Amino acid sequence: MGDYTSLKVLDRFKWLFQKLHIDYEVMRKILQLKLTMDARRMPTVFNGSKVKKEGNQFVKSLWLYVLYGLILLTPFLFLGDQFIFSVSIMFSVLMFILMTSMVSDYSAVLLDIRDKNILHTKPISTRTLNAAKIAHILIYMFLLTGSFVIIPLVVSIIRHGITFALIFAIEIILISCLVVVLTAFVYLFILRFFSGEKLKDIINYVQIILSIAVMIGYQLVIRSFDIINLDITYTYAWWHLLLPPIWFGAPFELFLNNNLSPHIIIMTIFALLAPILSIVIYICLMSAFERNLAKLASDSNRKKMKSRKLAKFWSNVLCRTKEERTFYMFSSLMMTQERDVKLKIYPQIGMAFIIPFIFLFNELRDRPLEEVAAGNTYMIIYFSLIMIPTVIHMLKFSGTYKGQWIFRAAPIHNESSIYSGTLKACIINYFIPVFLVLSVLFGWLFSIRILPDLFVVLLVAIAITLVSYIILNGEVYPFSNSHEHTRDISSLKVFGGMLVIGLFVIVHLILSKIPFGLYVYMLLLIIGILIGWKKTFPRNIKKEAIR
Amino acid sequence: MTKQKVLSLTDVTMSFGNKQALNGVNLEVYQGQIIGYIGPNGAGKSTTVKIMLGLIEGYKGEIEIFGEDIANGDVSYKRKIGYVPETAELYDNLTACEYLTFTGELYGLSTEDAQSKAMKLMNEFNLETVFHQRLSSYSKGMKQKVLIISSLLHDPDLLFFDEPLSGLDANSVMIIKEILDQLAKRGKTIFYSSHIMDVVEKISNRIILLVEGRVVADGTFEELQAQSKEGTLEEIFNQLTGFSEHKEIAEKFVEIVSEGKVNG
Numbered sequence: 001m002g003d004y005t006s007l008k009v010l011d012r013f014k015w016l017f018q019k020l021h022i023d024y025e026v027m028r029k030i031l032q033l034k035l036t037m038d039a040r041r042m043p044t045v046f047n048g049s050k051v052k053k054e055g056n057q058f059v060k061s062l063w064l065y066v067l068y069g070l071i072l073l074t075p076f077l078f079l080g081d082q083f084i085f086s087v088s089i090m091f092s093v094l095m096f097i098l099m100t101s102m103v104s105d106y107s108a109v110l111l112d113i114r115d116k117n118i119l120h121t122k123p124i125s126t127r128t129l130n131a132a133k134i135a136h137i138l139i140y141m142f143l144l145t146g147s148f149v150i151i152p153l154v155v156s157i158i159r160h161g162i163t164f165a166l167i168f169a170i171e172i173i174l175i176s177c178l179v180v181v182l183t184a185f186v187y188l189f190i191l192r193f194f195s196g197e198k199l200k201d202i203i204n205y206v207q208i209i210l211s212i213a214v215m216i217g218y219q220l221v222i223r224s225f226d227i228i229n230l231d232i233t234y235t236y237a238w239w240h241l242l243l244p245p246i247w248f249g250a251p252f253e254l255f256l257n258n259n260l261s262p263h264i265i266i267m268t269i270f271a272l273l274a275p276i277l278s279i280v281i282y283i284c285l286m287s288a289f290e291r292n293l294a295k296l297a298s299d300s301n302r303k304k305m306k307s308r309k310l311a312k313f314w315s316n317v318l319c320r321t322k323e324e325r326t327f328y329m330f331s332s333l334m335m336t337q338e339r340d341v342k343l344k345i346y347p348q349i350g351m352a353f354i355i356p357f358i359f360l361f362n363e364l365r366d367r368p369l370e371e372v373a374a375g376n377t378y379m380i381i382y383f384s385l386i387m388i389p390t391v392i393h394m395l396k397f398s399g400t401y402k403g404q405w406i407f408r409a410a411p412i413h414n415e416s417s418i419y420s421g422t423l424k425a426c427i428i429n430y431f432i433p434v435f436l437v438l439s440v441l442f443g444w445l446f447s448i449r450i451l452p453d454l455f456v457v458l459l460v461a462i463a464i465t466l467v468s469y470i471i472l473n474g475e476v477y478p479f480s481n482s483h484e485h486t487r488d489i490s491s492l493k494v495f496g497g498m499l500v501i502g503l504f505v506i507v508h509l510i511l512s513k514i515p516f517g518l519y520v521y522m523l524l525l526i527i528g529i530l531i532g533w534k535k536t537f538p539r540n541i542k543k544e545a546i547r
Numbered sequence: 548m549t550k551q552k553v554l555s556l557t558d559v560t561m562s563f564g565n566k567q568a569l570n571g572v573n574l575e576v577y578q579g580q581i582i583g584y585i586g587p588n589g590a591g592k593s594t595t596v597k598i599m600l601g602l603i604e605g606y607k608g609e610i611e612i613f614g615e616d617i618a619n620g621d622v623s624y625k626r627k628i629g630y631v632p633e634t635a636e637l638y639d640n641l642t643a644c645e646y647l648t649f650t651g652e653l654y655g656l657s658t659e660d661a662q663s664k665a666m667k668l669m670n671e672f673n674l675e676t677v678f679h680q681r682l683s684s685y686s687k688g689m690k691q692k693v694l695i696i697s698s699l700l701h702d703p704d705l706l707f708f709d710e711p712l713s714g715l716d717a718n719s720v721m722i723i724k725e726i727l728d729q730l731a732k733r734g735k736t737i738f739y740s741s742h743i744m745d746v747v748e749k750i751s752n753r754i755i756l757l758v759e760g761r762v763v764a765d766g767t768f769e770e771l772q773a774q775s776k777e778g779t780l781e782e783i784f785n786q787l788t789g790f791s792e793h794k795e796i797a798e799k800f801v802e803i804v805s806e807g808k809v810n811g
Contacts, residue, residue: 337641
């Protein structure tokens with residue numbers, strides 16, 4: 001356990017804690033332990049990158065937040081002098097990022113039920129324990145917010161002067177408090193009415209949303225500077241009183257533009273009072289919060305079974321043997337219920353869905369809609385296939401990989417049916433939904449004439465699924481490796497995958513020029529897939545003799 | 548009815564790198580026996596069971612189960628085996644219903660049969676209310692019961708139970724003991740490894756003691772008693788594993804505990 005700079009800073013405030021009758025030495029020890037544990041956790045923003053688990057990943061992830069601050073906040077500082085508009089947008093972004101990071105990465109801090117067993121049984125006062133918890137959260141909040149706003153803050157001094165920066169800094173502190181308390185309230189609310197499992201699911205979805213938002217954030221970089229030239233004037237409406245980011249825009253108007261209209265004053269008061277009030281309520285409700293945490297390990301009192309008619313239907317249509325159907329059902333459940341699997345794969349699917357649109361919009365900026373609709377821009381739907389190699393690779397891993405003993409202990413006659421079922425489930429559960437939505441939208445945009453092309457894309461997707469499996473996995477049991485030992489899929493392989501997709505696109509383009517070429521291509525693909533699948537997953541193999 | 552040979556191990560050795568886990572194990576097990584498989588930590592008990600199930604490969608020697616060499620590549624012998632692993636590892640993001648149906652199907656049951664049988668068995672353990680809840684919300688004992696059900700769902704002839712009673716309350720332990728007894732009376736063979744000596748003493752009709760990858764004692768409890776002239780299985784265990792300094796260790800331990808003063 002190392003000594004942390006944040007703790008040394010905290011030492012300066014020792015007198016404050018002691019005045020509040022808090023056992024500072026004990027609190028410091030708890031914090032030191034917690035920080036050490038956190039250093040061994042992986043923040044969501046790093047999801048998918050190949051950092052090794054050494055050093056405090058959190059501190060390294062802060063650089064990413066500095067970058068976000070530059071990209072997502074700074075442009076708005078140049079948005080004219082009507083502060084309430086520009087600042088409100090900035091604070092919306094800030095609150096969104098802080099809130100999602102809070103939920104996704106620090107839920108472990110807020111929701112540690114181990115605390116109860118380990119710390120509450122020791123002779124430590126509740127006061128000290130709560131102080132430790134709050135200090136722990138504050139350290140994070142300080143580092144996170146600090147790195148996020150550092151660049152905008154410096155820029156704001158230059159652009160709008162010191163008064164602006166001062167109001168900005170104070171408001172950021174208030175917002176941080178509000179965000180922490182709001183997050184806690186969200187948990188409290190969910191736990192009050194739902195089960196712990198539901199909460200974990202919700203946290204999981206927030207993590208997924210954050211991952212997707214971060215990826216889209218990159219895409220916004222190019223566009224964000226376009227907005228600067230926009231000239232929008234702010235007009236007040238009563239429902240603005242319900243939007244916290246606008247409250248925080250109001251003080252700038254009040255103090256810098258001397259706007260003394262009543263709604264600005266009301267919102268300024270809100271901006272000041274709401275965080276303070278929320279903290280008071282939070283302290284009052286802290287014990288209720290702890291009580292509800294006990295529910296964390298519970299599941300809802302579901303008595304009925306979820307019917308999985310659709311999955312059953314597909315398993316009957318697509319699988320030839322009963323064994324394969326069993327694995328199809330099992331894989332479908334893993335893909336939709338296992339949180340680690342979802343956290344790794346869903347962002348990829350989100351990207352697969354979004355990338356074609358980004359290219360489409362780029363295209364639409366240069367040319368009118370009619371011209372685009374008449375051309376072959378619809379080929380960008382192939383970009384949604386890029387996710388397939390990565391997703392197939394991810395099927396190797398899961399958080400419950402230790403359950404895999406059952407594969408070996410059970411009398412499985414044809415082990416090739418395991419992955420065969422899994423890949424089919426992967427196509428149906430992951431690819432088809434994205435592809436269907438894209439197809440409907442593209443079909444509507446480019447008219448019904450692209451139907452044969454879309455069918456070819458579907459076949460290519462299946463072919464690529466098979467090829468990726470052969471190249472990247474080539475093993476017997478899915479979901480049987482730990483994420484912790486993920487050596488990330490080498491970029492060479494991903495690049496190779498893109499190259500293969502590129503080849504398919506070229507063939508597609510050439511053949512679409514020849515009459516009936518597309519239909520011949522279709523036939524060839526179908527035959528190729530059928531033969532390839534049979535070869536990869538032979539029906540009657542005996543497990544080779546062991547020893 | 549002549550007792551049928553269910554499994555036999557001949558000169559089985561196994562090593563992990565330099566470490567020799569099994570040093571030539573020889574065993575013959577007959578139908579209807581409840582075998583208490585005991586030994587100190589790291590003696591190779593779990594390894595033996597895992598080899599017989601095909602979870603670990605690379606052993607030397609010969610293993611026959613139901614008269615078939617398990618190395619011949621045919622896995623159908625596993626259909627008649629039920630297994631409860633030592634650590635309660637399962638896919639705990641699934642519900643009990645989903646997990647049990649899945650494992651039942653792997654052993655050749657139809658979906659409907661697996662599900663209804665699982666429900667009935669869960670009912671007997673008073674777990675019907677949590678049948679559709681995720682296993683991650685289960686207590687250790689509840690997970691253990693699910694594992695026991697999953698090992699019995701397909702009505703196997705040979706059972707490998709690795710520490711099956713861990714986490715179970717006294718009443719459940721009584722139920723499981725009775726279940727094992729009745730299963731044995733119906734001709735099932737049970738291979739049972741545990742560290743709780745008085746349970747092994749009571750339910751097994753044959754006890755095998757493994758030390759450092761070798762069988763050092765094999766027989767009924769009475770035979771072992773006569774052999775080593777000790778009263779309880781625990782004492783026999785201590786004697787055969789050559790362990791007698793428990794008092795000295797305990798004394799030292801307590802000595803260290805009371806040493807020094809706690810601050811404040």
